[in-house]
Amino acid sequence: MARFLARRIGLALVTLWLLSIIVFVGANVLPGDVGRRILGPFADPRAVAVFNHQLGTDRPILVQYWSWLTHALRGDLGNSIAFGDPGVSMLTRALGNSLKLGLVAFLLVVPLGVLGGIVAALNRDRFLDRLITIAGISATAVPEFVFAILAILIIGVALRLLPITATAPDGSSVPVQFGYLILPAIPLVLVLFGYIARITRAGMIEALDADYTRTAVLKGLSYGTVIRRHVLRNALLPTIAVVATQTGYLIGGLVVIEFMFNYQGIGQLLFLAAQKKDFPLLQAGVMVIGAVYLIATLVADITYSLLNPRIRYGGAD
Amino acid sequence: MDRDQQRIDSIRRQQSELENHVMDEFFAGRMSRREFVRRSTVLGMGLTSIGAFLAACGTGTTTPPATGLKKGGKLIVAVIAPAGKIDPLSVADEGGLAVLGQAGEYLVWSDKDLKLRPVLATKWSSNSDGSVWTFTIRSGVKFNDGTALTAKDVAATMNTHADPGNKSNALSALSGVLSKGGAVAKDDTTVEFHLDAPNGSFPYLISSDNYNVIILPAGYDYSKKYEDSFLGTGPWKKTSFTTGKGVSFAKNASYWDSGAPNLDSLDMTFYAEDQPRILSLTSGTSDVISQFPIGAGQPLLNNPNVIAIGLRSTAHRQIHMRTDKGAFTDKRVRQAMALVVNRSDLVTGLLKGKGDIGNDSPFAPVFPFTDTSVAQRALDVAKAKQLMSDAGKSSGFSTTLYTWNSYEIPDLAALVKSAAQQIGVNVALQVLDPDTYYSKYWLDSELGITDYGHRGVPNVFLTAPLTSKGTWNAAHFANSAYDDLVKQYVSASDVPAQKKLAGQIETLLLDQTPIIFPYFYYHMSATKNTVSGVEPTAMGHINMKAAGIKS
Numbered sequence: 084m085a086r087f088l089a090r091r092i093g094l095a096l097v098t099l100w101l102l103s104i105i106v107f108v109g110a111n112v113l114p115g116d117v118g119r120r121i122l123g124p125f126a127d128p129r130a131v132a133v134f135n136h137q138l139g140t141d142r143p144i145l146v147q148y149w150s151w152l153t154h155a156l157r158g159d160l161g162n163s164i165a166f167g168d169p170g171v172s173m174l175t176r177a178l179g180n181s182l183k184l185g186l187v188a189f190l191l192v193v194p195l196g197v198l199g200g201i202v203a204a205l206n207r208d209r210f211l212d213r214l215i216t217i218a219g220i221s222a223t224a225v226p227e228f229v230f231a232i233l234a235i236l237i238i239g240v241a242l243r244l245l246p247i248t249a250t251a252p253d254g255s256s257v258p259v260q261f262g263y264l265i266l267p268a269i270p271l272v273l274v275l276f277g278y279i280a281r282i283t284r285a286g287m288i289e290a291l292d293a294d295y296t297r298t299a300v301l302k303g304l305s306y307g308t309v310i311r312r313h314v315l316r317n318a319l320l321p322t323i324a325v326v327a328t329q330t331g332y333l334i335g336g337l338v339v340i341e342f343m344f345n346y347q348g349i350g351q352l353l354f355l356a357a358q359k360k361d362f363p364l365l366q367a368g369v370m371v372i373g374a375v376y377l378i379a380t381l382v383a384d385i386t387y388s389l390l391n392p393r394i395r396y397g398g399a400d
Numbered sequence: 401m402d403r404d405q406q407r408i409d410s411i412r413r414q415q416s417e418l419e420n421h422v423m424d425e426f427f428a429g430r431m432s433r434r435e436f437v438r439r440s441t442v443l444g445m446g447l448t449s450i451g452a453f454l455a456a457c458g459t460g461t462t463t464p465p466a467t468g469l470k471k472g473g474k475l476i477v478a479v480i481a482p483a484g485k486i487d488p489l490s491v492a493d494e495g496g497l498a499v500l501g502q503a504g505e506y507l508v509w510s511d512k513d514l515k516l517r518p519v520l521a522t523k524w525s526s527n528s529d530g531s532v533w534t535f536t537i538r539s540g541v542k543f544n545d546g547t548a549l550t551a552k553d554v555a556a557t558m559n560t561h562a563d564p565g566n567k568s569n570a571l572s573a574l575s576g577v578l579s580k581g582g583a584v585a586k587d588d589t590t591v592e593f594h595l596d597a598p599n600g601s602f603p604y605l606i607s608s609d610n611y612n613v614i615i616l617p618a619g620y621d622y623s624k625k626y627e628d629s630f631l632g633t634g635p636w637k638k639t640s641f642t643t644g645k646g647v648s649f650a651k652n653a654s655y656w657d658s659g660a661p662n663l664d665s666l667d668m669t670f671y672a673e674d675q676p677r678i679l680s681l682t683s684g685t686s687d688v689i690s691q692f693p694i695g696a697g698q699p700l701l702n703n704p705n706v707i708a709i710g711l712r713s714t715a716h717r718q719i720h721m722r723t724d725k726g727a728f729t730d731k732r733v734r735q736a737m738a739l740v741v742n743r744s745d746l747v748t749g750l751l752k753g754k755g756d757i758g759n760d761s762p763f764a765p766v767f768p769f770t771d772t773s774v775a776q777r778a779l780d781v782a783k784a785k786q787l788m789s790d791a792g793k794s795s796g797f798s799t800t801l802y803t804w805n806s807y808e809i810p811d812l813a814a815l816v817k818s819a820a821q822q823i824g825v826n827v828a829l830q831v832l833d834p835d836t837y838y839s840k841y842w843l844d845s846e847l848g849i850t851d852y853g854h855r856g857v858p859n860v861f862l863t864a865p866l867t868s869k870g871t872w873n874a875a876h877f878a879n880s881a882y883d884d885l886v887k888q889y890v891s892a893s894d895v896p897a898q899k900k901l902a903g904q905i906e907t908l909l910l911d912q913t914p915i916i917f918p919y920f921y922y923h924m925s926a927t928k929n930t931v932s933g934v935e936p937t938a939m940g941h942i943n944m945k946a947a948g949i950k951s
Contacts, residue, residue, distance in 0.1 A: 116839065121484055123492035124838035125572055125864075125872060134567065165484040166643045167625055173643060240683045247683045248669075248676070253640060253648070345669070345676045347644045355644075355672065359483070360835075 084388075091384060095377040099370060103155075106369045107148050110362055116140065117164055117360045138164060140362070151366060160370075161363030163356070170367040173352065178334070178371060181348035184249065184341075185333035187264040188271040193326060196276050197319070200283020204318075205310075207288060216284070219277025230270030231343045238266060249346035267344040271337070275329060282325045286318035293317070320390055327383030334379075335372035437515055469932055469948030474665040477942060478677045478686035481644060481670035486627050488612055489561070492569045494853075494940035497611040498690050499668055501941045502649055503544060504614025504632035507535060507554065508607040510856040512711050512937050514766065516603055520549065520615055520633060530598040530893045537589045541656040544637045545629070547617055551585035556618035558583035558593070558606060566622065570612040573605045573860055600893030601857040609856040609939055635661040635945045646670050662933065662948040681706060681926055688927045688934055690942040693807050694754050700926050701752070707929050710754050710922040713938030714764040715854040717812060718865060719847070719916035724876040726846040727799050727825075732791040734913040738777060739784035740819040747919050750808040750815075754924065758917035761909040762861030763902055766920065771903030777910060781822050788823050796824020803830070803849035804837035812918070813849055843874050850874060854923065854938040862886045862905070866914065875914035882908055 118134035119126070135141045139150070154161060160170040203215040222230075239247035251263040290296060291314055299309045338350035349368060356365040440450050480495035491500050507521040521535040541549040561570040563580040582594045595602060606613055614632055627647075630638035633656065636649035646669040651661055669686060671677035674696040680686040682703060692700060700706050721728035721737060728734050743757040756765045759777055763770035788794050803813050810831045817827040832841065842850060850872075855861060864872040867883050885908065889901040909915075923938040930950050935943035 116835075119839050120835055122490065122567070123569065124834060124842070126492075126567075126569075167485040167487075168643050176642070177644075235679055235683075240679060243684065246685055247679055248685050250645060250669075253642075342673045343676055345671050345673075345680070347642075351672060352644065 087388070088385075091381050095374075095381065098377060099373050102373045103152070103366065103370060104148070106366055107144070107151070107362075110357070110360065110365055111144050111147075117362070120359045121165055147362075151363075155367075155370070160367035163361050163364040165356075165359045165361045165364070170364045173364065174349065174368055174371050177347055177349040177352040177368075178375075180250075180346060181334045181337070181341075181350065183260065184264050184267060184337065184346060184348060185330070187261060188268040188275070188333055189326075189330070191268055192272040192275045192279060195272065196279025197283050197322060199276060199280035200285075200322070201287055201315075203280060203284040204287030204291065212284075215280055216277075219280045221277070222273045223275075223277035225274070227270045227274045228339045228343060230273045231267070231340055234266055234269045235343065238269075247344065249341075249344035267340050267346060270340060271333065278329075279322060279325060283318065283322045286321050287314060290314040290318040316390060320387060323383055323386055323390070327379050330379035331372065331376035334375045468951055469662055470951045471662065471948075472664045473949045474667065475663055475687040475931060475944065475947060475949070476667045476669060476685070477688040477690060477944065478671050478680045479668050479690040479942070480677070481672040485625070485643075486630075486641075486647075487622075488614055488616065488626060489566055489568045489570075489622055491612055494691055495670065497940050498942050499647055500611060500614060501608065501634070502636045502647075502666070502668070502944070503630040503634045503638060503652075504616075505634045506606075506608040506614060507537075508603055509943075510604060510607040510609040510937065510939070512935070514768070514856050516607060519608075520554070524603055526600075526602070526893065530600045530602065530891060531595050533593040533595070533602050534586075535591045535593070537591060538656065539589055541633050542654050543617060543631055543633055544652050544654070545631060546654070549615065549633055550588045550618075551591045552588075552618045554591045554615055555583040555585040556620075557613060557615050558591075560622060561610075561613050568612055570610050572864070573610045573855075576863075577602065577605055597887075598891035598893075599859075600891060600898065601859055604856045605859070607856065608937070608941055609854075611939060611941070636666055639665070644670060644672075657945070661945045663944065666944055681928065684928075687931050688925070688942065688944075688947075690925055690936065691940060692924050692926060694752050694921070694924055695750075695808060697924060697926070698752070705929050706926050707931075708924060708926045709934075709936055710924050711936060711938045712756060712764075712766040712920075713854040713923045714762075714766060714856075714858065714861070714920055715923065715938065716758060716762075716764065716852055716917055716920045717809065718850050718852060718874075719816060719918065720845075720850065720865070720874040721914060721916075722846045722874070722876050723912075723914050724878070727793075727797045728846060730791040730793075731912055732787040733793055735911075736784035736787040736791075736823050737820060737825065738913050738916045739780045739787070740822050741816065741916060741918055742779045742819065743777075743918050744779075746812065746815065750811055751919065751921050754922040755919045758919050759906065759910065760913055760915065760917050761906040762858045762866075762917065763906055764858075764920040767858060767902075769898045769902050771899055771906055774903055774906040774910070784823050794824070796826065798826040798828065799847050800828045800830055800845070801847045801849065802832065802837060802841040802845040804834045805831050806834065806851070809849055809851065816849075843872070845874070848874060854940075856939075859890055862889065866909075877912070877914035879908070879912060882912070 116135055117138055117140045118131035122131055122134055139147065162169050163173055166173065199215045199219065203212040206212045235247045238244050245266040246263055247266065249263055249267045251260040296309060296313055299313045335349055337348060338354050341348040341351035349372060353365060353368040356368060437450055479498045482496040482499060483493040484490065484496070486496055486499050488500065488504070491497055505519050507519060509517040509519050511517055520538050520541060522538050524533060524535040526533045537549065537551045537554055543549060558578065559580050560566055561568040562574050562578045562582060564571060576596055577599055578593060579596055584592045584594065586592055593602065616631060620631065627641050635652050635655045637652040639648045639650050641647045646667060649666045651664050671680065674693055677689055678692050678697055678700060681689050682699065700708050721734045723729060738760055747753060747755045747757055757776065759774065801813055801816060803809055813829050813831060817829055820827045827847070842848060852861060863886060864870045865874060866877055867873070867886055868878040882905070885901055885905050889898060889905060892898045892901060923936065925936040925942065927934050931947065932950050933946040933948050935946065
C-alpha cells in the first residue's frame with residue numbers, strides 16, 4: 084500500500100510540474116500584455132512599457148518561469164498583478180467558496196444519483212427505470228446555464244423562494260450560507276444526476292446478474308443483505324471513480340455557474356485572471372485546481388483499492 | 401428702481417468681469433437658464449449668488465432635496481466589479497470609480513446636467529485669461545481618520561496626479577493643462593492652480609469628471625493599499641472590503657455636511673456580469689444598480705417596481721478612418737462613408753431610443769455650447785455615390801474594420817459593413833478582444849471603432865483623437881486650422897466665443913470627416929421604486945449621500 088501511495092504521489096507531483104509549464108507557456112502566447120490590461124487601453128505606451136518592466140514581464144519567458152518556480156517552491160506564489168493581494172489569500176478564499184458550493188452540490192447529487200441508479204436497476208425495463216434513465220440523460224444533455232437561468236427566473240425572481248446570489252452576507256451562519264447555495268446547486272444536481280444514476284444502474288445490473296449474487300441468494304441470504312453486502316459493494320466501484328472525476332469539475336469548473344450567481348469561487352477568479360493576464364494568480368490557481376483534481380483522484384483510487392483488494396495488492400497485474 | 405433690480409445690482413457688484421458678462425448674456429436671451437447656471441458654476445459663482453440672481457430675475461434655482469425618506473436604514477448597490485484594485489492613481493473603470501467616490505470626495509461635483517457643484521471647494525475663480533485659477537477650500541472638514549483638511553492636502557493631491565512619474569490615470573485630462581508643482585497652497589483655505597496654458601473649463605478637469613482626484617492628505621503614501629483605509633472626507637467610512645466581492649460602508653459620523661448621509665449604512669456588491677447585476681434588482685437582492693447596458697437591461701424599462709434612470713451623456717463610439725494613407729485619404733470617400741450611416745436607425749435599433757444622434761464631431765447635443773445651427777448630416781446614399789465617383793472610387797474598394805467585442809459595438813460594426821456595401825465598399829470585420837484591438841490595431845487600422853466614455857467638457861475628445869499631436873489620433877488627422885481652433889476653444893471662457901468656435905469646429909469636421917460620430921448613448925442606472933435620492937452621473941458615479949428608503 085505504501086509503495087502504491089508513493090508511486091501515485093510521485094506521479095501527481097510530476098503532473099503538477101508539467102501543468103505549470105503548460106500554463107506558463109499558454110498564458111504567454113495569449114495576445115496582449117499585462118501592462119496594457121492593467122493600465123487600460125488609453126494609457127500612454129511609455130507608461131505601459133515602464134509598468135511591464137516593473138512587473139518583469141518583459142524578461143525572457145525562461146527567466147520568468149525560473150523565477151516563478153523558485154519562488155513557488157519556497158511557498159511564495161506572488162501577488163495578483165491586478166488586485167495587489169497575495170495570490171495565496173485570494174485563492175484560499177475562492178477555494179473555500181468553491182468547496183462550499185461543491186460540497187452542497189455533492190451532498191445533494193451523490194445520494195440522489197446513487198439512489199436513482201439503484202431504483203432504476205431494481206426496476207429494470209419498467210416504467211420507473213425508463214423515467215429515471217430518460218429524465219437523467221435529458222437533463223445531462225442540457226447545458227448547466229439553461230437550468231441556472233430557469234432556476235433564477237422561476238425560483239429566485241418569480242417565486243422569490245431563494246436568493247439569486249450565492250454569496251451570503253458576511254458573518255452568516257452555516258445554515259444561512261447553505262440556503263444561499265441551494266439555488267446554484269440545483270443546475271449542478273440536474274446536470275450530474277443522470278450521469279451518476281446511469282453508472283450506478285449499470286454497475287447494479289452487472290452485479291445483480293453476477294454469479295456471486297446468485298450464490299448469495301441461493302445460500303438463503305435475505306434480499307436486503309444480498310443487495311447491501313454483495314451487490315452494492317461491487318456495483319458502486321465505477322460510481323466512485325465517476326464521482327471522483329466530477330469533484331474537480333465541482334471545485335474548479337463552475338465558471339458559468341459562479342458568474343451567473345455572482346459567486347466568488349475559484350473558477351470565476353481564474354477566468355478573470357486569464358482575462359487580465361494576471362500571471363501569478365492564474366498560475367497559482369491552476370496549480371491549486373490541478374492539486375484538487377489529483378487529490379480527488381488519489382482519494383478515489385484509495386477508496387477503490389479498499390473496496391477492491393485486487394488493486395490494493397496488485398492482483399490485477 | 402424696484403427691489404429685484406436692486407438685488408441684481410447688488411449681486412453684480414460682487415462678481416468679476418467674466419461673471420457679469422455671463423449675466424449680460426442671460427439677460428439678453430442669448431443663453432438659456434440651464435446654460436447660465438452651468439457657465440456661472442464653471443466661473444466659480446456661488447450657488448447662493450446664482451440662486452439669488454435667478455430669483456431676482458423671477459426664476460428659481462434651488463433643487464428640492466429628496467423628501468419623504470425614512471431616516472437611517474441600509475441600501476445595497478450592485479456595481480460592476482472593479483477591474484483591479486481600488487487605487488486613486490490607477491482606477492480606470494466604472495466599477496472602480498463608483499467605489500472610489502464614496503469615502504473619497506472631490507473639490508467639485510460635476511452633476512448629471514453637466515453643472516458644477518461645490519464640494520470641498522466652496523468657490524473658485526480665474527484671472528482674466530483663465531491661466532490661473534483660485535479655489536477656496538471648505539473649512540471644518542476632516543478626513544475619516546480625524547485629521548483636518550487644508551489647502552496643502554488639495555495642492556499635494558493635484559500635484560501627485562499631475563506628476564507623470566506617478567502614472568496617474570488622471571493625466572489623460574491634466575496633461576498639457578497642469579504640471580507638477582502647478583498647484584500651490586497660498587494659505588490654509590486657498591489653492592492656486594497655475595496652468596500650462598489658459599483653460600476656460602479647468603474646474604471640470606479637477607472635478608468628479610476626473611474621477612481619480614479624490615482629495616487625500618498631503619503626506620499620503622500612494623504605494624499603500626488604499627482598500628485598507630478608504631481614507632477620505634466623504635460621507636461613508638469603510639467597515640469591510642473583500643476583493644471581488646464588495647465593500648460595506650457605515651455613515652461617517654464626523655462628516656462635514658451635517659445631516660448627511662441619510663442612511664446608516666451602504667453595501668456595494670460587485671458583479672462581474674451584467675445579467676446577474678440586473679436580476680439582482682428585479683429579484684430584490686439589491687436596491688440600486690449603478691449601470692446597465694440598454695440591450696441587457698430591457699426588462700428593467702418596463703418593470704413597474706423599478707425606476708430606470710436614463711442620463712443623456714457624451715459617451716460615444718468613434719468610427720475612425722485613417723486620413724494619411726490607404727483608401728480613406730480622400731475626404732470625399734470619408735464623407736461618403738458618413739452619408740450612408742443611418743443614425744436614426746442606429747439609435748432606435750441599437751440603443752432602443754436611449755441616445756442622441758451624432759453629427760460627426762465631439763460636440764454632443766447635451767453640451768450647452770454645441771452649435772445646433774450646424775446642419776445635421778443625414779442619410780443620403782445618392783450623394784455618397786456621387787462623392788465616390790468624384791473621388792474616382794465608383795467601383796468601390798475593400799477594407800477591414802477593426803474593433804472589439806463589447807456591448808453593441810459588434811452590431812454597430814456589422815451595420816457599418818452593411819451600409820458601406822451601398823457604395824461598393826466591401827468591409828471585412830475583425831471583432832477582437834479589447835487587449836488585441838487596443839494594443840495592435842486601434843492606432844494603426846485604416847478603419848476602426850473605438851469607445852469613448854463620458855466627459856463633462858469636450859476638451860479631451862477634441863484634442864487626443866483629433867489634433868495633429870493627439871495621443872489617441874487613430875485617424876492620423878493633421879489639420880493646422882483645426883488645431884488652432886481647438887487651442888482657441890480650450891482657452892476661451894467667453895460664452896459667445898466658445899459657441900462660435902464650436903460651430904467652426906463642427907463645420908470643419910463635417911467637411912473633413914476623419915471620424916464618424918454616429919451617436920451619443922445614454923447612461924442607464926436603476927433603483928427599486930421604494931428608493932429615492934440616488935444621484936448617478938453619466939461618468940459612472942453613484943452618489944448615495946442623499947439616498948434613502950421612501951417612508
